[in-house]
Amino acid sequence: VEGDARVAALRASQQFTEDAARADSNLQVSTALRKETAGKTVARTSEIKKELSTRNRDSKRLSVRLNRASTLINQADQGIKGDIKVKLSRLFPDIDVTNEAALEQVLKELAVGQLQQFKGPTTDFEFGIVEQSTGTLGDSRTANRSRVNALRRAAWFNERELTQFIEFEKTGGDPDTFGFDFNEQIKTKKGSFSLQDLQDTAVQNNLTIEQTIKRLDQ
Numbered sequence: 001v002e003g004d005a006r007v008a009a010l011r012a013s014q015q016f017t018e019d020a021a022r023a024d025s026n027l028q029v030s031t032a033l034r035k036e037t038a039g040k041t042v043a044r045t046s047e048i049k050k051e052l053s054t055r056n057r058d059s060k061r062l063s064v065r066l067n068r069a070s071t072l073i074n075q076a077d078q079g080i081k082g083d084i085k086v087k088l089s090r091l092f093p094d095i096d097v098t099n100e101a102a103l104e105q106v107l108k109e110l111a112v113g114q115l116q117q118f119k120g121p122t123t124d125f126e127f128g129i130v131e132q133s134t135g136t137l138g139d140s141r142t143a144n145r146s147r148v149n150a151l152r153r154a155a156w157f158n159e160r161e162l163t164q165f166i167e168f169e170k171t172g173g174d175p176d177t178f179g180f181d182f183n184e185q186i187k188t189k190k191g192s193f194s195l196q197d198l199q200d201t202a203v204q205n206n207l208t209i210e211q212t213i214k215r216l217d218q
Contacts, residue, residue: 044175044176045169045175047175048175048178049162049165049166052158052161052165053162055162056159056162059155059158059159062110062113062155063152063155065106065109065110065113066151066155067152069106069107069110069144069148070148070149070152072099072102072103073103073144073145073148074141076099076100076102076103077100078100078137078138078139078140078141078144079138079139079140080138082100082103082137083138085100086100086101086104086137100137103137104136104137107134107135107136107137110134110135110148111131111134114130114134115130133147133151134147134148134151135147142206146206149202149206149207149208150203152210153199153208153209156208156209156210157180157195157199157209160180160184160195161180164178164180164181165178181195182194182195182199183195183196186198186213188213188216189216189217190216198212198213
């Protein structure tokens with residue numbers, strides 16, 4: 001090839017070489033960005049999963065005490081009667097306050113457990129606030145049952161959130177866009193109900209989520 005054709009061919013060859021080099025450079029940059037993004041996503045997913053898993057394990061440990069508290073609430077005298085009964089037992093040792101003492105102890109353990117979630121130093125004021133959410137022997141049976149059931153519902157939703165996140169992770173979703181889905185449907189013998197429906201029904205009837213689902217499966 002000679003003349004103008006030679007010049008054109010050389011220019012085309014040079015252009016091709018430059019385009020190829022530019023494409024290779026862009027590919028390297030794109031690959032590096034993808035790797036960096038993937039690395040950050042993996043790290044962020046691991047961080048969130050660890051946080052949810054820790055909270056879920058804490059909830060499972062708490063559930064043991066909550067179940068114990070639920071049983072004792074049905075057995076022990078509470079309110080003014082419960083308080084007086086315990087005080088009288090100090091004067092009359094033959095008065096059996098086994099259930100009342102056990103309930104008082106487990107409710108205090110629940111309060112201490114909730115108090116440990118506070119960051120920094122705590123005072124009697126914080127403990128008093130926490131006791132209002134866990135109950136005391138001096139409160140009525142219905143009040144104590146309501147508070148313990150509320151804690152049991154929270155523990156159930158902690159476990160459900162971890163399950164949802166694991167499923168979300170499998171689809172390759174961005175961990176920072178994850179949000180708890182209250183519209184998730186739960187199938188029962190009486191039909192499908194959203195998590196929001198289950199929560200509203202449980203709160204209205206002072207039930208746990210497990211009790212609500214059990215009733216819907218009857």
